[in-house]
Amino acid sequence: MFDVDIWQEIFSTIRKNKLRTFLTGFSVAWGIFMLMILLGSGNGLSNGVKEQFAQNAVNIMWMWTGETSIPYNGLKEGRPIKFNNQDYDFLRTKESDIEKISSRYYLPGDILYSYGKEYGSFETSTCYPSLKDMENINLTTGRFINEMDMMEFRKVVVIGDDIKKALFKEEDPIGKYIRIGGVPFNVIGISKDKRRNQDNNRQAYIPFSTAQRIFNGGDRVHTFTVTTSMVKTTEEAEAISDKIRKDMAKRHDFDPNDKRAMGSFNMLTEYIRTMKIFQAINLFVWIIGIGTLIAGIVGVSNIMLILIKERTREIGIRKAIGATPFSVISLVLLESVLITTVAGYIGLVMGVGIMELVNMALMKAAAGGAENVFFVNPTVDFRTAVTATLILVFSGALAGYLPARKAANVTPIEALRDE
Amino acid sequence: MISIQNLHKSYVTGNNSLHVLKGLNLEIGEGEFVSIMGSSGSGKSTLLNILGVLDDYDQGDYFLNGKKIWGLTETQAAITRNAMIGFIFQSFNLISFKNAMENVALPLYYQKISRKKRNMIALEYLDRLGLKPWAHHLPSEMSGGQKQRVAIARALISNPKIILADEPTGALDSQTSMEVMEILKNVNDQGITVIIVTHEHDIAAMTKKIIRLKDGIIGEVITNGDLQLYRDRVKSE
Numbered sequence: 001m002f003d004v005d006i007w008q009e010i011f012s013t014i015r016k017n018k019l020r021t022f023l024t025g026f027s028v029a030w031g032i033f034m035l036m037i038l039l040g041s042g043n044g045l046s047n048g049v050k051e052q053f054a055q056n057a058v059n060i061m062w063m064w065t066g067e068t069s070i071p072y073n074g075l076k077e078g079r080p081i082k083f084n085n086q087d088y089d090f091l092r093t094k095e096s097d098i099e100k101i102s103s104r105y106y107l108p109g110d111i112l113y114s115y116g117k118e119y120g121s122f123e124t125s126t127c128y129p130s131l132k133d134m135e136n137i138n139l140t141t142g143r144f145i146n147e148m149d150m151m152e153f154r155k156v157v158v159i160g161d162d163i164k165k166a167l168f169k170e171e172d173p174i175g176k177y178i179r180i181g182g183v184p185f186n187v188i189g190i191s192k193d194k195r196r197n198q199d200n201n202r203q204a205y206i207p208f209s210t211a212q213r214i215f216n217g218g219d220r221v222h223t224f225t226v227t228t229s230m231v232k233t234t235e236e237a238e239a240i241s242d243k244i245r246k247d248m249a250k251r252h253d254f255d256p257n258d259k260r261a262m263g264s265f266n267m268l269t270e271y272i273r274t275m276k277i278f279q280a281i282n283l284f285v286w287i288i289g290i291g292t293l294i295a296g297i298v299g300v301s302n303i304m305l306i307l308i309k310e311r312t313r314e315i316g317i318r319k320a321i322g323a324t325p326f327s328v329i330s331l332v333l334l335e336s337v338l339i340t341t342v343a344g345y346i347g348l349v350m351g352v353g354i355m356e357l358v359n360m361a362l363m364k365a366a367a368g369g370a371e372n373v374f375f376v377n378p379t380v381d382f383r384t385a386v387t388a389t390l391i392l393v394f395s396g397a398l399a400g401y402l403p404a405r406k407a408a409n410v411t412p413i414e415a416l417r418d419e
Numbered sequence: 420m421i422s423i424q425n426l427h428k429s430y431v432t433g434n435n436s437l438h439v440l441k442g443l444n445l446e447i448g449e450g451e452f453v454s455i456m457g458s459s460g461s462g463k464s465t466l467l468n469i470l471g472v473l474d475d476y477d478q479g480d481y482f483l484n485g486k487k488i489w490g491l492t493e494t495q496a497a498i499t500r501n502a503m504i505g506f507i508f509q510s511f512n513l514i515s516f517k518n519a520m521e522n523v524a525l526p527l528y529y530q531k532i533s534r535k536k537r538n539m540i541a542l543e544y545l546d547r548l549g550l551k552p553w554a555h556h557l558p559s560e561m562s563g564g565q566k567q568r569v570a571i572a573r574a575l576i577s578n579p580k581i582i583l584a585d586e587p588t589g590a591l592d593s594q595t596s597m598e599v600m601e602i603l604k605n606v607n608d609q610g611i612t613v614i615i616v617t618h619e620h621d622i623a624a625m626t627k628k629i630i631r632l633k634d635g636i637i638g639e640v641i642t643n644g645d646l647q648l649y650r651d652r653v654k655s656e
Binding site (some may be wrong): 004005008012013016313314316317318319320321322323324325326327408411412413416 | 468471473474493497498500501502506512513514515516517525526528530534577
């Protein structure tokens with residue numbers, strides 16, 4: 001199969017029919033090219049949206065409380081609902097669908113941050129160590145809050161990059177003390193959100209336990225941040241939040257349907273919904289791409305059939321002087337595979353190349369500070385490219401199969417009969 | 420070399436069956452120079468196809484070089500043709516996009532002989548037929564006589580036992596026809612059995628044995644001694 005002769009045979013026929021070979025190859029190249037462009041764009045869109053979600057864990061859920069709006073169990077509406085530390089213990093130990101949990105206590109009043117002569121007003125997030133994973137908090141230096149900080153009510157703080165710039169300028173803040181509402185806190189780390197949400201860089205993180213004790217929180221909790229089990233469907237995700245809501249309603253005597261008494265946002269539902277759309281888009285892209293490719297393959301097959309018809313006499317001669325059916329089939333099949341593979345590969349390289357160029361342009365734009373939200377890394381991964389290549393070789397064989405069988409069935413007598 | 424007993428062959432098209440060969444018996448020895456004649460419809464093309472292992476038959480026996488030709492797969496038939504038989508056709512049947520040397524070398528390609536070696540052998544055969552200067556010409560650049568000589572070289576290159584020539588001079592003028600027959604006679608002198616199908620009496624008269632087919636059986640066999648008489652008869656006709 002790999003001897004030089006058969007290739008020479010094939011090349012001599014291709015050379016004889018340059019235009020026809022080009023046109024045939026072009027339809028295949030175009031099919032693959034479009035498939036790559038479509039897949040790349042689909043990926044870019046999907047990556048862009050994923051990146052949006054990636055600011056937090058995709059299975060994150062927030063809960064907060066308000067006042068009841070529906071009378072319940074003989075209790076009047078307008079009653080304030082408040083989470084507390086017992087709710088934390090309950091959620092952490094009794095709710096099997098909750099994986100990680102962090103409480104937050106909002107510091108009262110306007111809290112001023114100061115270091116030496118510098119001061120400013122910043123957002124304070126009081127949290128458990130688990131928040132780091134849930135909100136994908138990225139540390140540039142130092143460490144995040146840990147269990148020891150919590151247990152010992154340590155006055156430590158992780159400051160956002162903008163706070164560091166505002167208070168410390170060029171100075172290294174680690175180990176220094178800043179005052180938060182007049183209370184000195186030891187800086188243990190600096191966080192930086194490299195993504196789009198710049199607000200996170202104006203935020204400081206202090207241990208929840210410390211915050212509750214120092215700022216007179218009692219056992220009050222304002223919000224819970226939790227991650228839930230990763231489920232596959234929106235229904236399952238909804239079921240999880242409903243279960244939690246019902247349990248909390250029971251604990252605090254409010255109607256489970258009262259959205260004002262307790263509010264929540266379940267990211268996973270949104271994530272699943274969005275990913276479903278992208279799966280559909282991806283499927284659609286493949287269907288269109290394969291469709292275009294099939295048109296190309298039918299073209300190749302068609303051309304090969306015509307070619308066989310034209311070459312009937314030649315094939316008859318070959319058979320008369322000793323060509324076996326196998327050698328005839330491999331001649332036709334290899335030609336078909338060669339045309340589709342080479343042409344398809346050109347289309348593949350061009351398609352991937354264009355998407356890479358687009359990616360480079362996007363990266364450049366992003367480095368220049370441009371806000372580009374919905375198109376990230378619009379490229380085709382290696383596996384898809386390999387799949388496409390395999391599809392190509394397979395389709396080449398498919399395109400050649402019918403013509404090859406026709407060629408093998410040529411009888412020398414009929415082929416050589418003088419017109 | 421060739422031994423045929425009671426050979427039957429019919430062609431079936433739709434509901435019609437055309438009985439072409441009707442119990443034909445034929446013996447051709449090694450090194451014979453035979454021509455097969457007959458009017459159209461007498462079955463000479465059919466016989467040639469069966470002799471050339473291009474077609475099968477319905478009934479009877481066909482032994483080629485002592486081996487019974489029956490029930491071969493296409494691949495086996497191809498191998499048999501390649502090893503035993505050299506074909507020469509009226510319309511030369513050269514492959515148009517291959518030059519003379521490549522055309523001649525083609526049978527050796529199917530014997531899996533290396534390109535270099537088979538091209539060398541092909542050049543040798545072309546040289547023997549006085550065509551070496553044309554080795555790199557395409558068939559379209561050659562005259563009819565040259566093309567037929569290339570075809571003969573191609574038929575000879577695989578060292579066949581038998582040369583089957585179907586109207587080898589049918590597309591040539593009489594001068595060139597004589598030259599081609601001369602070559603075939605030389606081939607025969609080297610011990611290769613040559614069988615020519617023709618309807619031209621003067622061509623048949625140059626062979627050593629004439630077999631006349633009539634209605635699917637052998638009508639008349641004219642051999643050596645009688646051949647002179649036959650020649651005279653043809654001339655007077």
